Amino acid sequence: xxxxxxxxxxxxxxxxxxxxxxxxxxxxxxxxxxxxxxxxxxxxxxxxxxxxxxxxxxxxxxxxxxxxxxxxxxxxxxxxxxxxxxxxxxxxxxxxxxxxxxxxxxxxxxxxxxxxxxxxxxxxxxxxxxxxxxxxxxxxxxxxxxxxxxxxxxxxxxxxxxxxxxxxxxxxxxxxxxxxxxxxxxxxxxxxxxxxxxxxxxxxxxxxxxxxxxxxxxxxxxxxxxxxxxxxxxxxxxxxxxxxxxxxxxxxxxxxxxxxxxxxxxxxxxxxxxxxxxxxxxxxxxxxxxxxxxxxxxxxxxxxxxxxxxxxxxxxxxxxxxxxxxxxxxxxxxxxxxxxxxxxxxxxxxxxxxxxxxxxxxxxxxxxxxxxxxxxxxxxxxxxxxxxxxxxxxxxxxxxxxxxxxxxxxxxxxxxxxxxxxxxxxxxxxxxxxxxxxxxxxxxxxxxxxxxxxxxxxxxxxxxxxxxxxxxxxxxxxxxxxxxxxxxxxxxxxxxxxxxxxxxxxxxxxxxxxxxxxxxxxxxxxxxxxxxxxxxxxxxxxxxxxxxxxxxxxxxxxxxxxxxxxxxxxxxxxxxxxxxxxxxxxxxxxxxxxxxxxxxxxxxxxxxxxxxxxxxxxxxxxxxxxxxxxxxxxxxxxxxxxxxxxxxxxxxxxxxxxxxxxxxxxxxxxxxxxxxxxxxxxxxxxxxxxxxxxxxxxxxxxxxxxxxxxxxxxxxxxxxxxxxxxxxxxxxxxxxxxxxxxxxxxxxxxxxxxxxxxxxxxxxxxxxxxxxxxxxxxxxxxxxxxxxxxxxxxxxxxxxxxxxxxxxxxxxxxxxxxxxxxxxxxxxxxxxxxxxxxxxxxxxxxxxxxxxxxxxxxxxxxxxxxxxxxxxxxxxxxxxxx
Numbered sequence: 001x002x003x004x005x006x007x008x009x010x011x012x013x014x015x016x017x018x019x020x021x022x023x024x025x026x027x028x029x030x031x032x033x034x035x036x037x038x039x040x041x042x043x044x045x046x047x048x049x050x051x052x053x054x055x056x057x058x059x060x061x062x063x064x065x066x067x068x069x070x071x072x073x074x075x076x077x078x079x080x081x082x083x084x085x086x087x088x089x090x091x092x093x094x095x096x097x098x099x100x101x102x103x104x105x106x107x108x109x110x111x112x113x114x115x116x117x118x119x120x121x122x123x124x125x126x127x128x129x130x131x132x133x134x135x136x137x138x139x140x141x142x143x144x145x146x147x148x149x150x151x152x153x154x155x156x157x158x159x160x161x162x163x164x165x166x167x168x169x170x171x172x173x174x175x176x177x178x179x180x181x182x183x184x185x186x187x188x189x190x191x192x193x194x195x196x197x198x199x200x201x202x203x204x205x206x207x208x209x210x211x212x213x214x215x216x217x218x219x220x221x222x223x224x225x226x227x228x229x230x231x232x233x234x235x236x237x238x239x240x241x242x243x244x245x246x247x248x249x250x251x252x253x254x255x256x257x258x259x260x261x262x263x264x265x266x267x268x269x270x271x272x273x274x275x276x277x278x279x280x281x282x283x284x285x286x287x288x289x290x291x292x293x294x295x296x297x298x299x300x301x302x303x304x305x306x307x308x309x310x311x312x313x314x315x316x317x318x319x320x321x322x323x324x325x326x327x328x329x330x331x332x333x334x335x336x337x338x339x340x341x342x343x344x345x346x347x348x349x350x351x352x353x354x355x356x357x358x359x360x361x362x363x364x365x366x367x368x369x370x371x372x373x374x375x376x377x378x379x380x381x382x383x384x385x386x387x388x389x390x391x392x393x394x395x396x397x398x399x400x401x402x403x404x405x406x407x408x409x410x411x412x413x414x415x416x417x418x419x420x421x422x423x424x425x426x427x428x429x430x431x432x433x434x435x436x437x438x439x440x441x442x443x444x445x446x447x448x449x450x451x452x453x454x455x456x457x458x459x460x461x462x463x464x465x466x467x468x469x470x471x472x473x474x475x476x477x478x479x480x481x482x483x484x485x486x487x488x489x490x491x492x493x494x495x496x497x498x499x500x501x502x503x504x505x506x507x508x509x510x511x512x513x514x515x516x517x518x519x520x521x522x523x524x525x526x527x528x529x530x531x532x533x534x535x536x537x538x539x540x541x542x543x544x545x546x547x548x549x550x551x552x553x554x555x556x557x558x559x560x561x562x563x564x565x566x567x568x569x570x571x572x573x574x575x576x577x578x579x580x581x582x583x584x585x586x587x588x589x590x591x592x593x594x595x596x597x598x599x600x601x602x603x604x605x606x607x608x609x610x611x612x613x614x615x616x617x618x619x620x621x622x623x624x625x626x627x628x629x630x631x632x633x634x635x636x637x638x639x640x641x642x643x644x645x646x647x648x649x650x651x652x653x654x655x656x657x658x659x660x661x662x663x664x665x666x667x668x669x670x671x672x673x674x675x676x677x678x679x680x681x682x683x684x685x686x687x688x689x690x691x692x693x694x695x696x697x698x699x700x701x702x703x704x705x706x707x708x709x710x711x712x713x714x715x716x717x718x719x720x721x722x723x724x725x726x727x728x729x730x731x732x733x734x735x736x737x738x739x740x741x742x743x744x745x746x747x748x749x750x751x752x753x754x755x756x757x758x759x760x761x762x763x764x765x766x767x768x769x770x771x772x773x774x775x776x777x778x779x780x781x782x783x784x785x786x787x788x789x790x791x792x793x794x795x796x797x798x799x800x801x802x803x804x805x806x807x808x809x810x811x812x813x814x815x816x817x818x819x820x821x822x823x824x825x826x827x828x829x830x831x832x833x834x835x836x837x838x839x840x841x842x843x844x845x846x847x848x849x850x851x852x853x854x855x856x857x858x859x860x861x862x863x864x865x866x867x868x869x870x871x872x873x874x875x876x877x878x879x880x881x882x
Contacts, residue, residue, distance in 0.1 A: 039165025379417025513579030624688030727800030
């Protein structure tokens, strides 16, 4: 240790804390955050002031960037030259700043992320707007401070006439905070500022009518206003920006053409990442991407495959690429040297406050200068009125000091006036010049009065600020670049999936899949059908629906739970694929089983859900009607569809339009038919009311059929017993008489088949047509298929005919109505096109048919379920709707 030195012990924790706080404050105040008044960070302010010092104005020649950077580094900004040059470059890039502050000449980079040329190659000068940002800086309008080595003065803020922070935004990362401010349209910002000056209590909602949304230099479309409003009101918000696109067609192929991309997106990087996603099969439908951008503008072409749907591909691009990006607004700026979160009204307020301060200081400066000039003019006028005496007095003096002293004594002048008279040129002695002196004096006195009025009256100052703002608006104002799509929101999964027609098939064993309807090609007249879904041994297709991807499938289990999924969520498979097991798709308990399937339209459509009902029946004869609307809010683990009592289970669920008839059959061979209106609507968790009275404890409901009123005359019922007897019966005979009379809900019903020991108990009831087949499954595992049209129509009380011969103690386990395997006479639509039987043939729950234009039309509910609310012993009227 040297002589005189000593060690001072310091707590390292305190020293670290102190040093880090100093560093943090330096970064926050002197580097990363803009000043709320002029919207500039220190480096930008120093670049502009360095150019002002060099005289590189907009009407002068460009100067080498290295010269400007050197000036700024040497005088004001003692940091790396890269930081200064990068800041200057950004001020010259039209895709970075909404309103440029530097006029660059040479390579200043590109929107593809290319670096600018080195500063020794490029040149720059100020833009006209920069001159307006520094207007009146020489009139003592702002405070100056010493530079880093205390040899020069630099401005602490610019006396800007331009609301630079709002129109150009800012971004920066400080310590413990960051700022990210969006650029806006100058015309809109000034209109909003004028409205604020007229009414300081203006609401932000009213300001939004002037400043509609940010306006980005790269254009694009602002998608949705929610984030914009949030940002304007709180200073924080997320603004979604989409590329500007249009569709073109060439060589029979569609193409998506992008002409504007979101702000701060690197075009080349975006295209590369999109190509990677296409190669990874994450984006389908694009065959080629070309960047055709040139000096006239941007043009990115996404060439589509022939079978691609342009809107779906575009939505997928929005979802997975930077064709849609977000700008997270975080309006933090320095207010009186302290970082503060600001809303749009605060930003305008501080700008107007700064302008007001600048106007006062400028006026005071101009008043002082005017009064000084007036003082001199008064002396000159006195001299011109006594010119001969003044000349004689000066001539008689030995030097200037004596002449000044004599003038002060003779005419009671000040030293400044006397000095001006002594230094007066001879030409000012002419009569014309003397007249000019008096005219100038009169003008100066008027100016002094005007300036004094300005200082005395705030309203006059505000009017002046407004005039200067209007002048700036007229000089630099332009149209919006970013369009606004007010109805925008997040891209939903539905936007990514074409709403195409599909066929949903469910096998007897519970395997489900969806297949595009185009796979079911039309056949020539007399065709024999096509091979359909491959299924496991002893399995077969039981249900088929024609639907669209955006519709819903509902699943009801025997324990009374309801699950649902969108049709597009059902795994896709070819016609010959087996499909996926339902248990793997919905969160069903291991001891539960799906008993009913319903395909519906949009469950968010209140008009649709309120006009349709769900009818459910249980094995013990309960029936329940509930509005479909009660089931429109799904949960992952399902919702309670009906409260099932002990020893009971849900048997059937069907959809009705409110004007159907319900038919319920029991093991003992009885059947009840009643109007849906006999059952009143109940809550989702109610257990229902009695639909049919069972014969005894061993009796149970074996099925339900619902019939729309319009279809009653053509409806046929097929019942089958466990010993293989079956019977087909019309609901209404050829004379128009009801075969099964309509009764009240809850009755014992009428005989539908004469049950004997030979026939066995009733096990199945189905609605059928001649176009259907029957699939009969024996308890021994044997499966037999037969055509419904082979069964003749019989009367109500007969015991039917034997459908199959059973061996030994074998009996029938289940009977299902299925589509025909082949067909010799296909159906033809109105245009004469053959309709594929496999796709459109009426199946058990037939729900929809194709309209002539190929869209899907809900046939006012394929399985129109029916329930009535009569009265009858309501066993459970509980309507504890969740």
